[in-house]
Amino acid sequence: MSPLPEIVNTLFTGADCFLEENENGSCRVRISANATKTVAELRRPVEELMNGRTVKHASLTPSILQHLFSRDGINLLRSLQRETRTYISFDRRSLNVRIFGSSDDAAAVAEQKLIQSLLSYHESKQLEVRLRGRGLPPDMMKEVVKKFGPDLHGLKEKIPGAEFTLNTRHHIILIRGDKDMKQKVEEIVLEIAKAGRDLAERSDGEVTCPICLCEVEDGYLLEGCSHLFCRLCLVEQCESAIRNLDIFPVCCAHQDCKAPILLTDLKSILSTEKFEELFRASLGAFVASSGGAYRFCPSPDCPSVYRVAGPDTLGEPFVCGACYAETCTRCHLEYHPYLSCEKYREFKEDPDSSLKEWCKGKDQVKTCPVCGYTIEKIDGCNHIECKCGRHVCWVCLEFFSSSDDCYGHLRAVHMAII
Structure with a gap:
């Protein structure tokens, strides 16, 4: 059960709060009070609570946030929630973390503890060597497996004392060891990439990049259409698409081709950050071109x-x-x-618009001359004690600091208290 509804309920004093659960498990908060102004005053802190506190820290790279997918990461979030009495939301798709707490101090403490815990956990975990990215051929993982075996036993023989695991989904070698071992693995991977980099001699003999019209440098062969480009030219094409939202989808620039560049190519060409920027830009282009739909x-x-x-x-x-x-x-x-x-x-x-509409034409409704609170008088004498503590004459709205003074005024000026 999420602690978020408990946090919300602590904000409501003198009003009723209803939590209505939707089909997807989220909740709608409904506030009920005697005065519209009370609802309006409560609405702002509730909205601030619901917005939460987005965790942004330069050290929390996507590779570090990936730890929150693991069992240890999930247990870390649960432990922090109990310790700080907050609710921590992790969006697995955008790698976005938000903290919801009954006060800014609680959320700030939870944020600091989360950052420190994640960085410490990352430092103690396995090191990573990526087999996909700038300067590496798209079949880099295949070459590594061919050379060292699916369990990387050949790599263990080259670097004794280290343990290796191959993440085939993300094209990553996970290393349990130290940074020197990681550097040795990176050097070995670069040697394999350099030895197999003969893309310029492959395809149909093309040596000119269709984008820069110069001899291909650090060539990349698109999987979808097999046209050869400079890797840097493809990166610049994607960066141009990020800046200008009217050139989506990103297509092959070879004459008369125009085949869309596949996701596998984009992931190989671009860094994780650039790939996410391109995805957000393409989504923005779709929304912008929808004509408001x-x-x-x-x-x-x-x-x-x-x-x-x-x-x-x-x-x-x-x-x-x-x-x-x-x-x-x-x-x-x-x-x-x-x-x-x-x-x-x-x-x-105007949060008070419905209250003003209700007050129109009602002689039994007036406003406190001190605090502006709306008062409805059904029966009783003309002495009114407002919630602000002042004693008000209902007839002329003069106010006093005590009930005796107000009654004295009613008898002296209006000749009666009723």
């Missing part, structure tokens, strides 16, 4: 996209799978199941 989730830095409701349809809720925010697909504000889009927008602009 799609929009991004309004939560800051959230990559999710939803379909916009038509002008003649009711706004259905979009429940974001990444940040769990609920958005009205018609007006793009927070989902409002009990109000129309127009009324909710009016309420957002």
Whole structure:
């Protein structure tokens, strides 16, 4: 059971809070109070709590955040949640971590502990040598397996004392050892890559890059269409696509080809950070070219996209799978199941609008001259004690510091207390 609802409930005093669970396991918070102003005052801290605190630290690289997928990483998050009484959300798709706490101090402490724990854990874990990336041929892992065997026993003979594991999904050699062993493995991998780098002599005899029109340097052969390019030219083509959102999809630049460049090529050509930038840019290009049919989730830095409701349809809720925010697909504000889009927008602009509407034409409703609190008088005498502590004359709204002074005023000026 998530501790988040417990944290939310600590914010509500003098009001009722209802947590309505959706089908996907997220919760909708509904606040009920006697005055609209009370609801408006409570709304802001709840929204701040729901936004959470995004963990951003230069040392937390994607390879370090990957530890949160492991059993040890999951246990680390659970332990920190119990220790700091916070809720830590890890978005596995975007590698985004957010901390939800009942106070900024609790979230800050949890963030600091999480960063320190992850860095310490990473330092104690296996070292990595990537077999896919800049300067390496796309079949690098295949060559390593061919030379050293699937269990890398040949590599163990070259570097005694080290233990190796091959992650075939991510094309990574995991090393249990020290940094000197990692350096030796990197040197061996580079030697294999250099010995097998004869791409310029392969394909159909092409030696000119279709992008720079010069002799191919550090050649890369696209898997989809087998056209040869300078690796750096392909990287610059992708970076140009990131800057200019109107050139998606990224296609082969060879004359009359235009075949889309495959994901396997993009992952081999680009670093992890550049690949993620390209993905976000392509998603932005899709949304921009949709003519308003799609929009991004309004939560800051959230990559999710939803379909916009038509002008003649009711706004259905979009429940974001990444940040769990609920958005009205018609007006793009927070989902409002009990109000129309127009009324909710009016309420957002003026939280007291519904209260003002209710007060119109009611002689038994007045406003405290000191704090502005709305008072409804059903029966009783003309002495009113406001929640701010002042004693108010209902007839003329003059206020006093004590009930005796107010009653004295009623008798002297208005000749009666009723």
